[in-house]
Amino acid sequence: MRLGVSTAVLALVAAPAIAQTAPDAPGPAAASSPSAQGDVSVTIYANDLALVQDTRRITLPRGTSRQEFPDVSARIRPETVTLAAPGAAIVEQNFDYDLLSPGKLMDKAVGQTVTVVRTNPATGAETRESARVLANNGGTIVQIGNRIEVLGENAHVVFPSLPAGLRARPTLSITLDAEAAGARPVTLSYLSRGLGWKADYVALFDERAGKLDVQGWVTLSNTSGTTFTNARTLLVAGTVGDGQDDGYRPNRFGVPRPPRGSQPGTETSGREQLGDFYVYPLSGRTTIASAQTKQVSFLNAAGVPAAKVYFYRNPWLGKRDEAASVDTVLKFSSSKNGGLGDALPAGTVRVYMRDVRGSPQFIGESAIPHTPMGSALALKTGEAFDVKILPVVEKREKVGDTRWRTTMRYTLTNARAGGVTVELAQAGLDSWWHDTRIVDESQKSERADADEAVWHVAVPANGSASLTATFDTRY
Numbered sequence: 001m002r003l004g005v006s007t008a009v010l011a012l013v014a015a016p017a018i019a020q021t022a023p024d025a026p027g028p029a030a031a032s033s034p035s036a037q038g039d040v041s042v043t044i045y046a047n048d049l050a051l052v053q054d055t056r057r058i059t060l061p062r063g064t065s066r067q068e069f070p071d072v073s074a075r076i077r078p079e080t081v082t083l084a085a086p087g088a089a090i091v092e093q094n095f096d097y098d099l100l101s102p103g104k105l106m107d108k109a110v111g112q113t114v115t116v117v118r119t120n121p122a123t124g125a126e127t128r129e130s131a132r133v134l135a136n137n138g139g140t141i142v143q144i145g146n147r148i149e150v151l152g153e154n155a156h157v158v159f160p161s162l163p164a165g166l167r168a169r170p171t172l173s174i175t176l177d178a179e180a181a182g183a184r185p186v187t188l189s190y191l192s193r194g195l196g197w198k199a200d201y202v203a204l205f206d207e208r209a210g211k212l213d214v215q216g217w218v219t220l221s222n223t224s225g226t227t228f229t230n231a232r233t234l235l236v237a238g239t240v241g242d243g244q245d246d247g248y249r250p251n252r253f254g255v256p257r258p259p260r261g262s263q264p265g266t267e268t269s270g271r272e273q274l275g276d277f278y279v280y281p282l283s284g285r286t287t288i289a290s291a292q293t294k295q296v297s298f299l300n301a302a303g304v305p306a307a308k309v310y311f312y313r314n315p316w317l318g319k320r321d322e323a324a325s326v327d328t329v330l331k332f333s334s335s336k337n338g339g340l341g342d343a344l345p346a347g348t349v350r351v352y353m354r355d356v357r358g359s360p361q362f363i364g365e366s367a368i369p370h371t372p373m374g375s376a377l378a379l380k381t382g383e384a385f386d387v388k389i390l391p392v393v394e395k396r397e398k399v400g401d402t403r404w405r406t407t408m409r410y411t412l413t414n415a416r417a418g419g420v421t422v423e424l425a426q427a428g429l430d431s432w433w434h435d436t437r438i439v440d441e442s443q444k445s446e447r448a449d450a451d452e453a454v455w456h457v458a459v460p461a462n463g464s465a466s467l468t469a470t471f472d473t474r475y
Contacts, residue, residue: 036070040231042195042288044220045240046346050195052076052228055187060088060178067174073192074170074225080191083174086184091175106136108163115158116142116151128158170226194224195288197235199347201299201368204360205306205330207353212306212332214340216299216347218280220288228288237345238277238370258380259311259329260425260448265374267336269343278343301340306332310384310420313452314391316428317406323390323413325383326422328364335374344371351381386415387422387459394468405439407470414459424455426469433474440470 038056045051050073058067083090116131131142131149140151151157172188197220204213218235222228272279280298288294312326330351333339346369352360364381371377395407414420429436430450438445438453445453459465 035227035229037229040228041234042228042231043234043236044195044197045236045238046197047239048193048196049240050192050224051189052192053187053189055185057183057185059183060085060176060181062178062181064091064175064177067176069172069174069188070170071226072170072172072188072190073194075192075194075223076170076172077191077193078172080189081172082189083176084187084189085176085178087180088176088178088184088186091177093175094173103136105159105163106133106140106157109133109157109159110136112163114142114160116144116155117158118155121154131157133157192224194222196221199237199298199345201344201347201349203330203349203351205308205351205353205363207308210305210307212301212304212330214299214301214304214349215297216342216344218282218296218298218345220292220294220296222288222290222292225290227290230285230287233282233286233288235280235282235345236274236277237280237343240277257313257427259313259327259378260423260452260454261309261311261329261331261376261378263376265334265372265376267372267374269373271343278345280345299340299342299344301342304332304340305338306330309378310387310422311378311380311425312389312422313425313427314389314408314410316426317393317396318391318428319393320391323388323411325385326387326389326412327380328382328384329378330366330381331376331378333374333376334371339374341373343373344368344375346370349379351379387420388413389422389424399472402474404473404475405470406473407440407468410457410467410469411464412457412459412466413464415462417461419461419463420459422457422459424457424467425452426454426471427452429453429471429473435474437472438469439472440468442466442468445469 036056037054039054041053043051043053052073054069054072056069060067078093081093083093110133113130113132116129118127118129119125120127129144131144133140133142134148135141140157142149142151197218200217200219202215202217206212220233220235269278272281282296286294286296307330309329309331310326311329312324334342334344346367348365348367350365351363353363355361366379366381368377368379390411390413392409392411393406394409395405397405399405408426410424412422412424425448429452434450441455443455443457445455448454453469455467455469457465457467
């Protein structure tokens with residue numbers, strides 16, 4: 001991995017990073033009350049799933065006792081809870097997820113007696129009356145003596161106590177049977193939704209030099225309802241099974257195809273691995289506050305060889321009345337030598353170029369899948385303004401009982417001051433019959449696969465070029 005990314009790339013990513021909550025600052029909930037968590041480790045996967053391991057020191061009496069573990073994730077999967085308690089066994093566990101809120105508090109008070117406090121808006125004087133809560137549906141209905149009222153904005157309710165079952169914080173209750181009394185470390189482990197991460201890449205492309213500077217960022221998000229304080233944090237890149245995959249994979253029909261040129265690599269990254277996944281540990285401990293987004297840098301690469309190419313894929317019998325822009329494609333590598341030098345988690349690559357004033361400007365973005373080190377990448381960043389193509393079905397005739405002969409003409413134009421080469425792919429040549437032939441062509445093609453023929457068409461500056469090809473097919 002090359003270190004020392006350009007200051008322009010750092011400037012591009014600094015703004016969003018600074019806009020987030022300070023990296024190790026606890027959120028409002030954490031600041032208002034101390035956390036009951038102990039030594040916390042969080043392993044976060046990319047598909048809205050995390051493994052939380054929380055070691056706390058508790059004192060148990062001998063025999064059976066109920067222990068409460070507040071500050072667990074509000075989106076815990078209770079069926080995944082395990083507890084390692086030396087000398088103690090789990091008898092029963094309950095997750096109390098009915099969290100305290102004004103609406104929940106009033107719902108629990110239905111049928112109970114509360115105190116209604118009214119404030120005179122003119123004098124500020126308060127009056128208090130006992131009331132029985134009848135309902136709390138779109139408004140609170142109470143009975144005071146012989147009258148029924150709907151509480152208005154000048155009244156509030158005082159409750160005699162906190163209703164059973166409501167918790168200020170997500171709490172796991174576990175009944176333990178201890179062999180002996182005493183203090184001991186207890187490790188609570190569980191899976192939770194609401195914790196996720198994704199990768200984002202900022203790339204600064206220098207077309208003249210053929211170089212690319214890339215900054216990779218991990219964006220953490222926490223919607224679990226709980227702050228994890230001073231946690232060791234690992235990020236796992238890859239798709240782990242979560243029981244929700246039905247095995248369906250879309251077929252090729254109707255699925256957009258990327259530009260040609262991407263190819264998976266065969267180099268092993270030096271990163272830590274966990275089974276078939278790569279692990280990206282955050283350096284040091286960090287607080288993952290509830291309702292927080294946090295960004296951490298994980299990749300710096302400067303001076304990576306890169307090139308811009310033009311590409312167009314025409315569907316079978318594809319024709320247009322007006323010329324279409326060809327795709328602008330950025331090609332580079334993730335290899336150790338001559339590339340980014342790392343395995344790349346799935347994410348979005350956003351590409352910038354300098355304008356004539358030297359300021360980086362956004363020119364497009366593209367998503368990448370989990371990408372092994374050593375891969376070739378071809379990313380569409382946009383559509384060319386000045387380079388166009390007009391595909392036309394010039395002739396189509398039946399030449400036998402089951403054979404057709406089709407002549408295509410592709411006219412390419414270039415309004416740029418320099419010449420360009422367009423990679424033109426004619427798709428749809430293999431529709432199960434496997435015997436399509438190109439019987440004539442004005443420029444030699446290469447058969448990329450059974451379904452596509454590819455030409456590299458040179459188009460002169462401020463000029464045009466034409467290509468014809470005749471296909472013999474069963475349709």
